[in-house]
Amino acid sequence: MNVEQVLESLREIVGPAHVLTSPEDLYLYEYDASLDRGRPHAVVLPGSAEEVEAVVRLAHEHGVPVTPRGAGTNLSGGSVPARGGLVLVLNRLNRILEVDIPNRTALVEPGVFNLTLQKALAPYGYLFAPDPASQKVSTLGGNVGENSGGPHCLKYGVTLNHVLGMEVVLPDGERVWVGGAAPDAPGYDLTGLLVGSEGTLGIVTKIFVRIMPQPEGVRTLLALFDSLTDAGRTVSAIIAAGIIPATLEMMDHTVIEAVERATHAGLPLDVAALLIIEVDGLEDELDEQVREIQAICQREGAREVRVARSQAERDHLWASRRGAFGALGQLMPSYLVLDGTVPRTRLPEALERVAEVGRRYGLPIGDVFHAGDGNLHPLILFDPTEPGILEKVRAAGAEILEICADLGGTITGEHGIGLEKISAMPLIFGPADLRAMWAVKRAFDPQDLMNPGKVLPPLEAVAEATP
């Protein structure tokens, strides 16, 4: 392959300003929000679906790996180029093409920030349900790639439940449409296959999403606990009572401290855990639900339950939750965020075992998570300048994922497998399961060029494993 010739062709496709090759720029596309790194050979920023198609076709012809990237907020290394090649940045495809209120749909490009869509829908009284904590900047293309969740997914489901169809550039450069407006599209459910495939099967260039009216009323509660176990038990008790809150979020003492230092939101520093509980729906039923939740919290040992009195108070509370990961920089320069799930009833046990891992490794671990889904985000805090620390952190992280698997849960709730959790895949899937996944990957991408080195353990390793 003549590298200079490929670069020249790329410049012709997207314009010279949108092909980056300087060492400085390449360094800037080495990372995302995870701990993984990998340097691309070039970064290309197409401005249209046609340009994406042409770039992918060119890369395919020359056998160049392509790693798609949105805002680079990925927490498992998904947007880090594992095998060099091109980083294909979708930030310039950032238009909301259509909002169709009567049919409750919107057509968007992949580089649109999640929150930008929310803001565009708000004047109509509508919203897009998936609301990852990073929604301020995480792109809808990234949300599709990771099948992102978010606090409100407890009640409304994850991204897959809100994507009706997509325009996708396949690894050979073919641009196709999957899914559609009909509730049950005929043929294979490729939308279902592609959502959450972490950019390994194709690149989304248009997304046709379902939008929903905003709930008539919302109540947000803050429950404070002196014990983490009590907080964990409360989560199960609320769900067991037949209430489905819109969100049920938990933060432990470590995270509360970091958030409070960063935002001065007025969170109490002497509690072991807090829950942010939100219920939404028809105004008439909300106050009754709030009373019921208050009673459950108190019965399970809450020290205090506060109800947000205004939209401003509510926004304040959510700002503290959404900024939680970034706020950890207040305590330690770096962290590894994990993303395991356990059955809700096993939460108290999971929290105890995670804490034990922290004690054993001598590493501080904070917990902030979508408790209602049993989706834990233990954050292992560390100073990256400490020699040998990264291996220690990764080992502790691996143990935590083992605990989740052992308790009947799984190794990712929403952050994806990416690079970081490939080695944990066999905790959940047997060789035959993984071979089936490889068969899908091969069908779409026989040359293994589309976001290679992600999600699946190498086929050789899978084949060798004993069933």
Add this chain to the structure above:
Amino acid sequence: MHNLKPYYQEMLRCTRCGYCQAACPTFEVLRQEGATARGRVQLLRAVDEGIIPLTPAVGERLWRCLDCRSCTLHCPGGVRLDEIFALARRHLANTVAFPQPLRDLGERVYTRHNISGEPNETRLLWQENLGEAVGVQEAETAYWVGCVAGLYPMVYDIPQSFSRILQALGEPFVLLGGEEWCCGYPLLSAGLPADDLIAHNLAALEARGIRRLVTTCPSCYHAWKTAYPQGRVEVLHAVEFLAQAAREGRIPWREPAGDPLAVTYHDPCDLGRKEGVYDPPREVLRAIPGVDLREMAESRANAMCCGGGGNLESVDRDLAASIAALRLAQAQATGAQVLVTACQQCQRTLAMAARRGRVRLRVLDLSQLVWQRMAASEEGGT
């Protein structure tokens, strides 16, 4: 081996969450990682760690910044990004990374004592054009005009309006003319020292017995509030002076004629985010009879920079212009007829964007609107 710079520890606290992408106007236009606070921090860190060498390309990314402080405000980790960048610029000024236009700027200000490079004695041409003398020889208050308002004819109307307001309100004030030197802020923002300018300006005020300084320039205001020794002189921005006068009922307003005038207000970064002066200009606007104030979706602490912040205009004029166009569109979305700001630089940048984009939206400094709406302007008005 780490070459530990004073800002190194603070850089380690950036966890690369990427939330700053939503906060940076340069990213909004360029849509590249190098135009985010995260990218700038990672690059500086890599230079410190010896991973990549210090090059002009590093400098370009560091100085292609509006110094608008939006990233600092929006960082969920509370990383002092503004301090990191200010220290880094100071550290890297005059190295290979330092952009040539800023070397030129430094040269100009050190030798001519203003940013335009015109002879410094010509700072009061705007007054000659007024056809009448304003100001007095001796007073406790000085009107600090600033380089842009004093030397760029496009915005002469701002000092002309404000000095007439002072005159009409019976407020005696001194104009320093050629004795006013650049406040130093453009240099400090570029990473260059401004000690001589600061010393000169303090001495000039002291020689005249000035106790109070009123300025229409938010950058001069911010510089006087932060880079100068405090307590020697009281510093007011024109909006604070006007708000107080309006509150005391001292401004004789003209009777409104016709339909209410729809206006929106653009917060200058140096006045808003950096100095917390959000309410006074709004107070004045609400006090003007027949004015209907409409807020932009992004206002106060969330206000987007006009594109004229920091030294971006010197470093990348096209980028500054593209940002101005975005901010102008936000103002247009309010349906306002007039976009009011309280900064000659914002006024210039946004008015140019309006002209370039053929946008029918008048851009005025608050002093201009106030003067136009004062009864006195009917008699001797512009």
